[in-house]
Amino acid sequence: MSEVISNQVLMSKVLFSKGITSSTSCIQWVEKTDTSTYVIVDQTPFHPVSHIWPDHPADKGFLVFEGKQYTVTDCVTGAFDVKNNKLYKGRDIPVKRGEEGWHFVVVHELASDLVLNVSDTVELNVDEGYQAALSRGHSAGHLASYALNKVLEQTYWRKDASRKDVLNNRDFHSYAQVLSLVSENKSTDSYRLGKTLKKRGLNVAEMLADLALIETKVNDVLAIWLETKAPVVMKCEGDALTDSRYWCCDLGFGESITMPCGGSHVRSLAEYKGIQIALTLKSEQDLEMITTAS
Structure with missing residues (x-):
């Protein structure tokens, strides 16, 4: 069962193509399940695996919050349905990019016991x-x-x-x-x-x-x-x-x-x-x- 912490999300700014491997980021969306916590931020150095042509694996690395380091266990492409306030991940994405009313984002997966909230500031570090x-x-x-x-x-x-x-x-x-x-x-x-x-x-x-x-x-x-x-x-x-x-x-x-x-x-x-x-x-x-x- 998912717990949605926020009802708004913006498009992720991606930094990996510029060679940036670390960023201070603001959380825009948090979604929890029994097994994982999914986080979207305003900017990220992580490369997510594509749901269309998954030839390039997701980056590995860590999220740092309040001085503690947490492993990013996966990083995938997500699509957010603005009208219905719902996030789809990976192969579950039902639309093509550019669809009106949808935002494509980078979704960071972490352990389920991590407590984060929208507007929290975190640091994201890619395994260089x-x-x-x-x-x-x-x-x-x-x-x-x-x-x-x-x-x-x-x-x-x-x-x-x-x-x-x-x-x-x-x-x-x-x-x-x-x-x-x-x-x-x-x-x-x-x-x-x-x-x-x-x-x-x-x-x-x-x-x-x-x-x-x-x-x-x-x-x-x-x-x-x-x-x-x-x-x-x-x-x-x-x-x-x-x-x-x-x-x-x-x-x-x-x-x-x-x-x-x-x-x-x-x-x-x-x-x-x-x-x-x-x-x-x-x-x-x-x-x-x-x-x-x-």
Whole structure:
């Protein structure tokens, strides 16, 4: 049974895209159940897991109140129904972002025995090491997807495709990706090599025969890109959770990437010692790419 402490809530201002890992925040909403306390604040450095594409895990960290530290056990996307004064969390969210009368917010989950009230001031601290490891994994995954597209573009398409990435290579990653998962210093992408992809013009048989060679070439591209030590910039259209954010990296040589992404990321390719991929055929039509950052 939920106990709602407040009947008003504002949209959360998110700080993680600016590299901020600690904030003093004012509580806007508290909801208690038998097992948890859910808290929404006016601004937060925590990255919540997305309910739509949950590839990037929630940040870990702590809430500090009156000198005591409490573990944030989870952090999820929430949607608040203003008319009915009700909060929906994660997969229970029934509307798309931008729906009139709904505010999308960051929901921090804590232990059930914590007593907090609206207007209390708290401090939120993100586990910087964990967030940085996720950021390295996520940015590495982006680079690997573009490097894979670049290598496949050279040999493995027999006809043009309508969908190309920002580097003007046919977008194998976008066409074939069915699942992605970011973890500490790692990104895992799963691709489906079905009939549709073959019809689009990809020479799947030749590609699979050359997996080891493709892997080597992709790693060579990544090594060249890392040598640029290019900055990574997050461009934000606003501070709300639902405002668009873009991952931007200018690799030089006419290769500049701007793509929508809501995760946390590195600030520069200089943060890497190396990035390497491994390609594994999991079944006849299922290919996995694991990208590992060091």
